[in-house]
Amino acid sequence: MYSYGNTAALRGVNMRLENGEILAVTGPSGSGKSTLMMCLAGLVVPDAGDVHFGNRIISAENEAVRSRLRRTDFGILFQFGQLVPELTAAENVALPLLLAGVKRASAVSAATTWLDRFGVADLAGSRPPEMSGGQGQRVAVARAMVTEPSVLFADEPTGALDALSGEQVMTQMVRVAREAGTSVVLITHDATIAAYGDREIVVRDGMIDGAHDG
Amino acid sequence: MGLLSTGERHGYELKKDHDARFPAARPLAFGQIYATLERLQKKGHVESLDVERVDGPDRTVYGLTEAGRVELDGWLSEVESPSPYVANPLATKATIALLVADEATAMDYLRRQREAHLVRMREYTRLKTDPNAAIAEVLGADYAIAHLDADLRWLDTALDRISALNRSLTTPPDRDQADQ
Numbered sequence: 219m220y221s222y223g224n225t226a227a228l229r230g231v232n233m234r235l236e237n238g239e240i241l242a243v244t245g246p247s248g249s250g251k252s253t254l255m256m257c258l259a260g261l262v263v264p265d266a267g268d269v270h271f272g273n274r275i276i277s278a279e280n281e282a283v284r285s286r287l288r289r290t291d292f293g294i295l296f297q298f299g300q301l302v303p304e305l306t307a308a309e310n311v312a313l314p315l316l317l318a319g320v321k322r323a324s325a326v327s328a329a330t331t332w333l334d335r336f337g338v339a340d341l342a343g344s345r346p347p348e349m350s351g352g353q354g355q356r357v358a359v360a361r362a363m364v365t366e367p368s369v370l371f372a373d374e375p376t377g378a379l380d381a382l383s384g385e386q387v388m389t390q391m392v393r394v395a396r397e398a399g400t401s402v403v404l405i406t407h408d409a410t411i412a413a414y415g416d417r418e419i420v421v422r423d424g425m426i427d428g429a430h431d432g
Numbered sequence: 433m434g435l436l437s438t439g440e441r442h443g444y445e446l447k448k449d450h451d452a453r454f455p456a457a458r459p460l461a462f463g464q465i466y467a468t469l470e471r472l473q474k475k476g477h478v479e480s481l482d483v484e485r486v487d488g489p490d491r492t493v494y495g496l497t498e499a500g501r502v503e504l505d506g507w508l509s510e511v512e513s514p515s516p517y518v519a520n521p522l523a524t525k526a527t528i529a530l531l532v533a534d535e536a537t538a539m540d541y542l543r544r545q546r547e548a549h550l551v552r553m554r555e556y557t558r559l560k561t562d563p564n565a566a567i568a569e570v571l572g573a574d575y576a577i578a579h580l581d582a583d584l585r586w587l588d589t590a591l592d593r594i595s596a597l598n599r600s601l602t603t604p605p606d607r608d609q610a611d612q
Binding site: 241244246386388389392408409410412414415421427 | 543549
């Protein structure tokens with residue numbers, strides 16, 4: 219369970235994410251799906267219940283350990299990319315590696331490779347304000363994937379994009395995640411985006427409404 | 433006539449061409465193809481040009497006439513009027529389920545209907561994101577996905593409306609509001 223004040227945002231949630239699986243978490247606004255993602259990613263700790271990752275109980279770890287886990291094993295992507303506007307695309311993508319202690323030349327080289335996998339290598343020297351929404355979001359996915367995480371958490375990754383830009387982001391994100399064997403937790407209110415997943419769970423009023431295999 | 437506008441073909445080729453370009457549509461029956469060609473020929477919109485004989489039955493090759501091209505251009509310039517009747521069996525069944533059954537039964541029906549729709553949407557999504565998909569296949573998949581999505585959004589709204597209605601019937605009104 220996770221609550222905001224006296225209001226329970228999540229109740230009785232029991233779910234499992236398989237290796238390499240792309241799981242769509244859908245539900246109306248305010249249903250608790252983003253809170254569920256934050257619990258799974260260790261951004262918040264549930265008031266009751268556990269979150270397991272492999273053999274570890276991450277909900278029992280302190281913030282420093284969870285933060286390290288997020289840097290090494292999880293990639294997180296939000297609706298508005300949240301790129302650093304002063305940095306170039308290559309520097310933005312290199313950032314998680316630099317924070318993990320990788321030398322600058324190696325980090326930038328890896329960043330360029332990942333930009334290329336998302337078809338935006340030509341933007342390596344561009345800063346976010348010079349990019350379209352779709353280009354910026356592809357750079358943001360490259361940044362979320364550069365540490366080769368076990369799990370990518372994507373919260374409404376195409377919510378700010380037009381249909382065709384959203385399709386490009388989703389197609390490339392799913393292709394790269396499958397190639398890398400990365401599991402994806404895809405938070406969306408949009409069924410056309412959920413259809414990129416292997417499976418869907420619907421969150422309604424803080425509870426899982428139904429689990430559907432694809 | 434649209435398919436013939438890109439070059440002459442016999443009936444079998446027209447069927448193959450139609451089914452490949454419109455994968456989301458019901459496949460054309462041969463009888464329908466030949467009946468349509470006969471009708472168009474009587475109107476002077478298509479003409480038989482040749483008879484091919486290759487390891488099988490004779491196949492008449494058809495082409496578009498000048499009158500047919502004028503008719504096709506006219507059809508393409510006409511705006512399709514949105515249908516005044518948009519109900520389909522799914523909408524009818526969901527409405528009856530929501531009105532007649534209790535909320536749990538209706539929710540179970542909507543959940544299973546959503547599952548069936550998403551399975552189909554995944555198939556079309558895989559089809560349209562295949563790097564080898566032809567543009568006609570992608571357009572057909574887009575159209576099908578948009579319609580399935582419209583159904584799903586309607587189902588979700590229907591469920592929310594019924595839940596809100598049930599709450600209003602089973603929850604006592606707030607005292608302050610009731611006094612006003």
